[in-house]
Amino acid sequence: MRITLRKFARQIMSKLPLNYIRNGSILVIGLLIYGIIGSRIIMGLDFFNSLYYSIITMATVGYGDIVPKTFIQKIFSMTLALGGVGIITYMFSIILENFSKRMSEYSKGAKMYKKIKKMRDYYILCGYGRVGKVVFEELKQRNQNVIIIEKDIQATQDIDPDDSTVIINRDATEDSLLSQIIFDKCRSIIVTTGSDVTNLFIVLTIRELQPNAWVVSRCSKTENIKRLYKAGANKIVSPEIIGGADLYFEAAKPHLIRITLRHNVEDITREMKMIIDHKCTLENIDYHFPGIRAPLTRKIGVLTLEEIEEFEEKLKNNPQKRSSLKNLYDSVHEIHSHWISGSDKANIDRLIKEIEKKDKIIGIDLTNEEIAEITSKYIHHDD
Structure with a gap:
């Protein structure tokens, strides 16, 4: 500069x-x-x-x-x-x-x-093509700060830049460009160009500039997955297997927590509202059956307060649906895990303290094996 x-x-x-x-x-x-x-x-x-x-x-x-x-x-x-x-x-x-x-x-x-320097935390999105657009939508729904690097000016004309969005119409393979925007405040770098060779070069450049950066890369051909991992990518995603929402989910992992807790059906909507109040997102819910390692996972994603209230109303007016949900909670002895992402770590920490006041937290970021060991005591009880 x-x-x-x-x-x-x-x-x-x-x-x-x-x-x-x-x-x-x-x-x-x-x-x-x-x-x-x-x-x-x-x-x-x-x-x-x-x-x-x-x-x-x-x-x-x-x-x-x-x-x-x-x-x-x-x-x-x-x-x-x-x-x-x-x-x-x-x-x-x-x-x-x-x-x-x-x-x-x-x-x-x-x-x-x-x-960019004024942004508290931000994601860098390299490539704004078909996949990049989906990832950007996921990020914006979660009120994340995003820096888009796309050399094709026409591709980014439909974006309205605001305080949380920066568009850079340059080549993401430029060392000088990446060195000017990759700082400690960069949460994750998502590489979504349509060329595996370009993605490989970008990943190599990022790893040289910032060894500790969390890098998620798109890969079109399965034979290139190993090459991208060797180049320094933390996670490789194939759009043919999973979509933009999963790219965001993987990119958010350094700031994503898994809270294993117990509460009953009556507390479901209260918990959801609490998560929204702290500017966080309930990504998934894992239901842990006694002694079984692999949980039953239910994808949630971005919910509005109106959608939660609508769900709450349905539970009140539909006894059969409420009974089915209660049977599920009874089957897992009310033990389940919430995958929660937040706009920043401070919001997540405040949310954890709030949850501790209302519910019993069994553990944070426990593995499936650790949870299975905890729930195994209920096996005899179920028999």
Whole structure:
């Protein structure tokens, strides 16, 4: 970000579009040839003086040492001077336009990086294609901060940038770009481009810049899964097997907790409302049958308060549904686990303290084996 004005100006000049430079050079050379030939034929000058007269006329200097006298000489000199003025104007307009464009990009980039620094926690999404869009929707539903890196400007035109969304239309394989946005506040990096080779390169770059970053990558071909793991990806996801919601779920794992607890059917909606109040999301519920390692998992995902109240109303008005749910809770002796993600760790910690006041927490982040051992004491009871 720290760059001298001289260096910045040099970069601007070096990045002028090649077609403009080529066209300008052709015009200058063409007009110079016209001037030399015309000066020799019309002005009657030798080659050196023809070159000299052409240059000073094109540059509109006109020292007056060579003066056109006849009508045709004056016409020739005017066309040469007008041509020179036109070319100079053209070249300056191109330089100024490019300078203005680069200055605008520089200003926009400075504001963007300032916005990123103000973010508390954020996800980086590399690639905004078919899969990337689904992942972005999952992140936004959970009120997460997201930085999208997508070099195709057209692909991101439908996104409305706000305080929680930053769009960077550059190539995610650029070392300089990733080094400017991967900080400790970056929660996870999700790589979703359609090319396994590009994903591999991005993962390698990220791992070099930030060894401790949590990286989830898309993989289209199964034979490339091992390569991506070796490159440093923490988790590989195939869109053909699981979708964008699972990509988010895997990316959130460093900030995802599994709370194993006991409460009855009457407390279900209270618990759900409590989770929403703390800006967290109940991703899944695992029901643990006595002595069985693999739980029965029910996917929940993003719920609104209205949906919870609607569910609560259905339980009240539908005795059969309530009875079925109660039978499930009785079968697992009310022992189940909540997979909960939060907007940040502080919200999750506050939620845990609140749950401890209302329910009995058996453990946090217990394995299925540990839970099966705890529930095994109910096997004889069920018999």
